[in-house]
Amino acid sequence: MDIQTPQTLLLAMFDAAVAAADPMRAIPALLPPRPAGQVVVVGAGKASARMAEAVEAVWGPCEGLVITRYGYARPTQGIEIVEAAHPVPDVAGVAATRRMLTLLEGLGPDDFVLALISGGGSALLCAPAGDLTLADKQAVNAALLASGAPIDQMNTLRKHLSAVKGGQLAAAAYPARMLTLMISDVPGDDPAFIASGPTVGDARGIDAARAIVARYGIALPPAAEAVLAQGGRVLAPDDPRLSRAETRIVAAPAQSLAAATEVARAAGCDVRMLGDALEGEARDLGRSQARMARELATSGLERPLVLLSGGECTVTRVAGSDGVGGPNAELALAAALELQGAPGIYAIACDTDGVDGAAEVAGALIGPDTLAQAEAEGLDVQAALARQDSHGFFAEVGAQVVTGPTLTNVNDFRAFLILPQTP
Template sequence: MIDNPSAFLRRTFDAAVASAEPGAAVLRHLPEKPRGRCVIIGAGKASASMAAALDAAWPDVELSGVVVTSYGHAVPAGRMEIIEASHPVPDAMSEEAGRRILAAVEGLGPDDLVVALISGGGSALMVAPSGGMSLADKQAVNKALLNCGAAIGEMNAVRKHLSSIKGGRLAAAARPARVVSLVISDVPGDDPATIASGPTVGDASTLADVREIVARYAIELPAAARAVLDAGEETPKPGDIEADLTIVAAPSMALAAAAEVARAAGVTPLILGDALEGEAREMGKVMAGIARSVRLTGHPAKAPVLLLSGGETTVTIGNGQAGRGGRNSEFLLGLAVALGGMEGVYALACDSDGIDGSEDAAGAVITPDTLVRAREKGLDARAFLSGHDSYSFFEALGDLVKTGPTLTNVNDIRAILVV
């Protein structure tokens, strides 16, 4: 029996996040120490924590480096310089970080080692616009990609072809040094070419793919960005880059940790997948159907069931005025509306980095009385959903989950408890 379903769901989320603690993940996969120089570079919300662990583990190695992370995610990292920059839209510090990181890998030899610490968020945090593109052009592209409804892999294909550092170009710049990448995955399927737009691995996407994505989503590109695509310069391909890469933490590991918490509490966990994608509100409908089926048709030994899933949904804004919220709170609001107050179903959905979209909450929780409590406060759940204002809805109910920056990122964690 679960006495406090909301607290139980929070424990499962906390366990998922703890399983992806960056320092411990890096220490499990340290490469062989180099004969020559050692340069540490990194980009992502977990990169500073990863760098701090590596610095402490190698006191006898002469090393230096530059790492960029999101504002509020910096920690002291010994001999490495930590830069903070903006996410999800890059700022001047993102461009400065890109320039400094490229400079750090210049002039290295075959006995030198570059350790690349890569995690989610790196695409925006480390930028080096191609050709005649300005930072403003890069920002316009990022905003258009975030609002068009494209999947993360599609967005990153565009980013890579408009960058001088993404899509394997960072690894190419470090030649002939050995490049070892330690990566925390935040993308469906753990594709290293997609995580932070794959700066150290070859890129299988092509200019033709990018032009098709831009056309399909009717993305308005700045003139300088169109000129880069028209110039026809391809990214380094998988056969062009020798990738020594290890995924040190991933969504599948986080969901497994959450499942262990469930088992210890006498709850049957069902992991539905760690790479689920789609429109957030529509995913809410789908998950409501699964929860309803479990509730109405029974489940093993009539024990409570925890439906676990990960991945990255999308929120398509369209031309209307959007309120506040991220994909997790929008998923939950869609789930709540679809469940219609069904008894025995509770849910949590949070981004493992502690930031749902650009808000100060990781996500939220729903309970069987969510809609009843909303009506008592004069809140129309469907109207908030239509206005992409899920943050305001859950804030009014006191049901936001606020963790602050967790300093890691293994994508979204969704947990639905059926009792």
Template sequence: MTDPLAFLRKLFDRAVEVADPMRSLSAYLPAKPDGRVVVVGAGKASARMAEAVEAVWGPCEGLVITRYGYARPCQGIEIVEAAHPVPDGAGLDAAQRMMSLLGGLEEDDYVLALISGGASALLTLPALGLNLAQKQEVNSALLASGAPISEMNTVRKHLSGVKGGQLAAQAYPARMDVLMISDVPGDDPAMIGSGPTVGDHSNPAEAAHILARLGIVLPTGTELTTSTVLTPDDPRLSKTRNQICAAPSQSLQAAKDMAQDLGFTVTVLGDALEGEARDVARDHAALICAQQTRMKPGDAPHLFLSGGELTVTRRGDGCGGPNAEYLLALTLELDGRAGIYALACDTDGVDGAAEVAGAVSGPDTLKRAVAANLSARDALRDNDAHSFFEKTGQQVITGPTLTNVNDFRAVIVQPL
């Protein structure tokens, strides 16, 4: 292995490849039913999922909402682009049209729903009493809070007219199959895209408690007292079947297999890691250093892999995301230690709100920073990791990957 950073990029590309809906979706796609078939969906991977469906079924009636820049050519399904991670009017208009489309279905009709990460913002329909500007305000505050995705999505459900099973209920009594690409720790279908086709036992009081603990105040005149979120046993969900067709564990396994074939010893730290990015980085640095201390000259290189969804509590006004912030914090903890190389990227190609997947780092990263008159500690303090790695020349930019199984972190440890 002459270039560890290039190899890490190959591992990341492999992880993305196996999560491509064109590869993963067809095995879960039933035969196209007779009668009226409607395809709907939302998320960063949803347009690619729609493309994969039509590759098997041919032209279909339907409407799918994806992120700006993530559209794919479809034969019959309409693809709408909207904003992520903060929703916009395009997403609102498309969500209203989607609900109208489903509202006219009958018992003999069939719906295929395609849901992936990003649907929480893209499929936006404020609950009664909220408007789009208020929804945007709350969503922005949640994104800056450092809250885990499970808490953010619990709040989102109770401020929505489409999440928490409400999309599926709108299609009832039609039969609905749902194919999902998971971007959430634990692969809970109720949390993927805030569960538009999945019931939920949470209640408005829980959502209000989360907001209070985070110090987020709802807009004036808005209260979390009633909710239209469905419970899992609601009869309107009885004809809906949810399945996951791609998940973080599959991508990590593919990277593990690739590395083991080349003689690496591999440790998978988990596919569902959560927590503050810089805190997780500190813990990982301790594991990595301990592993290198145990290694002897001639030992096989060791690879640590992990996935999940880390978070960032916004303290500064820089440009960053959880993967870049994790990597910057890890780089500081390792302090130029020889023989250690790392990559942290989001599989959707967007880390935070920046059009950057993440970055790579090695023993020379802090030296590069000094040469560029950069302070790594200042960048971490200001949540400015993307700017830091841009100036050290170590960003990973993929463009739209058309899938989303969340964070991918890989660290190579060589013996000293």
């Protein structure tokens, strides 16, 4: 790899991170032999169709249904693929979830269910609890996405308003045996929070969900308030209906960061790992990592250094902001402002699923000339950040990273490349 092309190196690292989480690579090693008897495959998430494709490559045609994001379908032999909306659910997701629950009805102890779960499943697997309507669920999801709440907090509330999350999908299949294969997009890789844990119990009770509503000022529709008032629906980890359910994580952020590290080291770089589970406001994390990069750039480096991290940032929507952005692009924009064209520092911030926020953009690249390019285009960088228009900004300066559907999802990927400076 030619270190004289920093953007090429950063993109190669991101590509390696995505490839390491490809279900076609990750699933075969952890998929058991196909059980005898009836086998049903279900699933939901941005990677679920690719996971189904990987399963059938090993097991052959299977009965089943998985729900994925629009544009993320894959060719399968027997498993039906349904596309639905993400990040805010739609009628297609609700109808497909109902059909999935029907598919699990009447299974016996000799039957086997394989569940394929990945990030995005919280919106795609949609069965409103109580008297909640789809419009109610859409309103709650939109409020959560704008609140700045971390993913585990969002998913805690979501599962208490659902008839399928928080172990309820596994309960629907009981007494059949169930194996869940998960691709993690949550910091810490807790199965209870990947797609809101449809096959996993959760010890957090209804009070935790109510506390999240209060903490983030979530305006709930009356039907949602009624569901929370009635008490919890989420299964406890020791619920008997989960006694025949097993979970395995087949891909996680740490594996992808390790693959990116190999690319960087092959290019002659040192790598400093900052963690695979960093959370917080995107612009704050962008500024702090940019400051770290500036300090290291003046420390007399003898070799290029990469600061590598993963996790899931959040963006709290500011009243009056009218821009289009996502956590990764906002992080990159804030970092560019903090760096102020510092020489020899480049960065990439992308979501491994290829979708940063709700836009069909993975993220963005920055370098020493980012602000100069913006000035040449007549752009006000501070105004773009204030309007939360990071995608609009990077489109103007030609620094967006657009991948299309990556068919996996192991959270955000961030890398700062610092080149040694000639005295």
